[in-house]
Amino acid sequence: MKKIIAKGVALSLFLGLAILPVLAQQAQQTQPAQTGKPAVEKVNLNTATVEELQKLPQVGPKVAQRIIDYRKQNGNFKKIEEIMKVRGIGEKTFVRMKDMLVI
Numbered sequence: 001m002k003k004i005i006a007k008g009v010a011l012s013l014f015l016g017l018a019i020l021p022v023l024a025q026q027a028q029q030t031q032p033a034q035t036g037k038p039a040v041e042k043v044n045l046n047t048a049t050v051e052e053l054q055k056l057p058q059v060g061p062k063v064a065q066r067i068i069d070y071r072k073q074n075g076n077f078k079k080i081e082e083i084m085k086v087r088g089i090g091e092k093t094f095v096r097m098k099d100m101l102v103i
Helices: 002-030 061-074 080-085 091-100
Strands: none
Touching: 080 091
16 A cells, blocks of 8 residues: 555656646746836827827827827927927826837
């Protein structure tokens, strides 16, 4: 009886050690690579639509339309900081969105 239990324990350990690397590899393949920062979708201020602009923090349909209107009246943005000239976007909002902006 002790031999059967010992063989069962040995078999369990062997199988566990054999399966562990396979499970670890599968876990790595199913999880996205983590770089410490979440992926940020960039929004081009000079080409973005109302829908794309609404992906920015604190930007709803009205502010998004104001950004487009500003762009039509003043031409393309030359630097991302210019977005603060749009009514409804101040320094605090700009700080939240600046990593998402490109021109």
